[in-house]
Amino acid sequence: MKSNYKIKNYMKAILLAIIIFYGNTMLSACKKVNDVSQKDLPAKTYYVAVDGDDTNNGSIEYPFKSINYALSQALAGDSVILRGGTYVEKVKFPKSGVLNRYITLKAFKGETPVISGQGFGVFGSEGLITLSSVSWIILEGLEVTNFKTTTGSAIPDGILVNGASSNIVIRKNRVHHIEHNGDPATGRQAHAIHVIGNSTSPIMKVIVEENEIHDNNTGTSENLTVNGYVMDFVVRKNKIYNGENIGICVAGGYLGNPNKAFNYARNGVVADNEIWNIDGSTGPVPALANHGAIGIYIDGARRIIIERNKVYDSDRGIGIVSENDEFPTESCIVRNNFVYNSWLVGIYLGGYENYTGGGTKNCFVVNNTLYNNNRILGPEGVVEGEIRLTIGCFNNVIKNNILYARADKGVFINKQNAGGENNIIGNNLYYTTGTITNWKWDAISYNNFNDWIAASGDSNSLFGVDPLFVNAAAYNLSLQASSRAIGVGQINNQEGTTDFFGNPRTKNGLISIGAHEVHQ
Template identity: 55%
Template structure:
């Protein structure tokens, strides 16, 4: 889903909604055993030097990955030796509980599924899991799937049609490209997970993958869209992208049933995203720096935590582009967001465009540093934290905001939206950065607090003593005024670990920012 104009948000949220998110994440972990614990009945081997007439043993390997997959039963593993495989992989079978079908790289070797010269017809992927269950795909390069044909959709990995209990691990996806003009439907995905039937997709794990140098046009690098419930997107690295890094979406044409048409109950954690830059592709020509690192758009009950997002057009968004799908009951916590071209974290509906908005969300314990390198789509400074249309019942607390000298700490654009709480933050700048509330600018901290009706527990003008602002390293020096000066809302809201994996709350105290 393209982000080119604007977004934003604000207060109180029911704790039970977040308990559901945590329960969903726990369920996903329990239902997703690692490949090391998979009950393997038979091992098949594939090698570039093999033959499909062979038996598939290590000394008599097959040549085609698809041929090997046609032979497996639940519990079997296909080990693929290093080398290049020019074929579109389609999983023909499913495993079952405790008997996953596993397709993985042979230990210490790198198999490459290479799309060079392969055609793209309609929506296609180099690796497709369609109505599959209990599958592990691990350790491959998936690359060079390109098209210059209008209105096709090139994907590295596609998971759809009710698939469940799927693990995508330790793969590298790159050079997935739809090289046409924007008017010809430039679109594609590194990984697309799309719930496009009335069968719920659930227990999806995407972990330790690397996605880079893909031309996805109006689409994204890693997408979770439609009827997908209980997913974990963890420890991935996404970079050198012309549009959105990670997108959990709702309200698009993924599913014809409106009740099913949004992602829900997910965890986006410990990922690193950088060089997400729309100006590197033709979409950015008219819209500038409009892409987003991590984007929750019309989805519900999503936790975004412990990520590092830097050198992106915008950092993290819990936003809605669609009228009937407000982004709801989400938490953005314990993240580092820095050096964005525009805003760091934002909430709300697009200005003068949608009525969806952002409701009942938390933005807590994040560290933001030196975002807003350039002005926004309307020539304005978007703000380190940005709220646009229809933000209702949101909480913004315990954030450490270190702004550029002429920056805006918090920017609420319009009078739409109510009951947003802003408090217990630490604001610092070496210059004259200020605040904007309902479109009015404030340079004076006391006047700002009166205008927003909050921030009584916040501090302004005290150096937070970041470890190194030159690198930057956003960790805290000993003696930082952010240390142990936050307010505990609820452990389920603030999480049990900080950005480094250390306990988030210690001796019933919590620090401001992402590091305890």
């Protein structure tokens, strides 16, 4: 009897094992079928129109009315197409696509759908369009506007990406009149496009391209912001203008993420953008009233490439600066940019004296063309310079730049503060049509080029040589074929593969000074 009992239990154990094995096999098979269904189902297209109805089937003949309802129906690979008209709706993506099968929300060809926040309140940090912890999403061709508040604690965003999102494309949208119009003393922040990595997993592989961003009241915030735990991103070919504060900001140290190790953006590219009329004096924030805004601002981020951008008629051109202790702007490259006609400095490195100690470390400023910046005196009553270094500058390289100073200012490089070390200067071209020439090193001013060389260690630079722009008066800063800037720079392996115009960066093994390489 005991033997039969053991046999029965043994048989039960075998049967149970078989059931578990086949059960797990079936579950695995179901999961694979589900994955296959997501990947292999034929893509559907749903249409939305202002005169549609959510009881329709979403076809072009019978469109839905609500964007959110259409998105709730979409699966990986599907597209939601918006017909022209104004949609007063806060839009939030409810689900993700899968590998290489995006969920797409975009405009009907030739029509302009407008997503408006007219009449909506803003609660906390909130987007008119929100992508939160979703992946494989495309947002294309929409007009996003009229999301406004006066509530001090509220932060309106036109397009908000947060959480652990990845593989996001934000393309060819027009974002304007996203506004915080409250009292600056109680807080005043807004963003046109805001990518904030506030999760323990990074936001990855975000592309923000070919958008038009203008006429936003962002207060102390920025028009296009990448902040916190964000990596492997690209911001390119955007036009940003008429802003009361920073055009593009890539940041760290602003409590975007509670974990200090995660709290800065990294490994990104800011390229081929055009930025103009970023003017802090147009807004009510006191700190910006004296033209304190910056066109492209890398603030406490690391390993960012800033290349082939055109920044003009703004307060300051490009800043690789840090406002936060323990978050230096580090290992960044500013190359092949045109920066001209700024109210203050063209390119800015360092930290803020008596404010923070983050500074700028291990960065390259190479092959840029700076022209006629410093329209007015800076807040300290001094000319900030075509290139300015303040506190906390260590191990930076400034080479192969054309610095064409305004005739009535004549300040080329201004190392405004003593301190920092191992900052290398060389192979630049300094020119002005005026009689004033000035450099500053460790807070000491030099009017004589040889004295400047002795103080700074500048090597192989040209002084008093006209770079021969094609048409400086019209801001065509290309080089004429006879320019002495051609072929006399120093190759440093940080200059990139193309010049501002997309031509090969070197010619016959030589490199020119400035952002333009002449190829004829």
